[in-house]
Amino acid sequence: MTIKLFGGPKTRASMPLWYMEEKQIPYELLELDLRANKHRQPDFLAINPFGKLPVLVDSGVLTPGGELLTLFESGAILLHLAERYTDDISTAAEKALTNQWLLFANSTLSIALFVPTSRERDFPRLMAVLDQQLDPDRPLVGHCWGAADCAVQAHLAYLPLFYPEMDLSAYPVIQEVIRRTHARPAYRQVMGLG
């Protein structure tokens, strides 16, 4: 198999997994038992010294040093998969805007959602703007559901799972996006939602 993905439950591995399922990109999943601290053992630290998941190994791409491309950071993995294994990105603008949304999801949105001080301070405004920017019937970039949608929707879809008491009624579009995300078969499969 060309693509190996090191992942584990409750890591951002769910994003590239979901993306590869949607795009029917073949891959091999190598699940690490985080409770047994497998991500801190020497064999995995040789692959990612930071001990973080996910990590993608793409044997179809060599580094200038002749090694297999080994990539951490889920956003970088998504952009690589989109560019190399799909036809989703065809212009410089689509590439740049896809990357913008990947960084927005993994940095700006992630901090606003999951860092308590930011959640109080920045979350409401960010969500209000996002509610106006999103359209459940249109992808964020290009002509089909893609990496940008995957990253943003994956973060939003965590909200009812992580914070079931959170009131999202002020954000009707985001609610609809979450509802549709939770209904996608590939998402349900990857998230183990039966």
Added chain:
Amino acid sequence: MTIKLFGGPKTRASMPLWYMEEKQIPYELLELDLRANKHRQPDFLAINPFGKLPVLVDSGVLTPGGELLTLFESGAILLHLAERYTDDISTAAEKALTNQWLLFANSTLSIALFVPTSRERDFPRLMAVLDQQLDPDRPLVGHCWGAADCAVQAHLAYLPLFYPEMDLSAYPVIQEVIRRTHARPAYRQVMGLG
């Protein structure tokens, strides 16, 4: 001027500014007065609805809809500049690894540095690994100082400015990287370090 950058003091605009100065990419800087709340006025919100800086407008690149490429998220801006206005990135592996370090800097490292709970919990291990990964004499990706170095070094170089009391003696390589960053003329100019 093809490139316009909307920025302001103490925003991540310093990263693309530093990068463009190092790479001698011509640009026009439009500084917004954040204290006067200019980033929350309708004319800027029409450019970036989230009201965040930096924003790059590249009149050399049109979106599929025929509009000028307008990009937020400093990491996405850096990758776009590197790909379009330099020869730094020549292979799929270099591109993917550059993006990995951009996401690492703006997401993982940024959270570990600037979010108090993470700074206590994740910061020491992240810094210890980074100290082993960095080499002051070699770029992170490719053959010359590039976007990946810019993003990681910019974040590290903030440390003594934001936390002058922080003891970095356990991280000698990082200390050297910070020292060399603070000595670069383009960095000093952009940061207003006299």
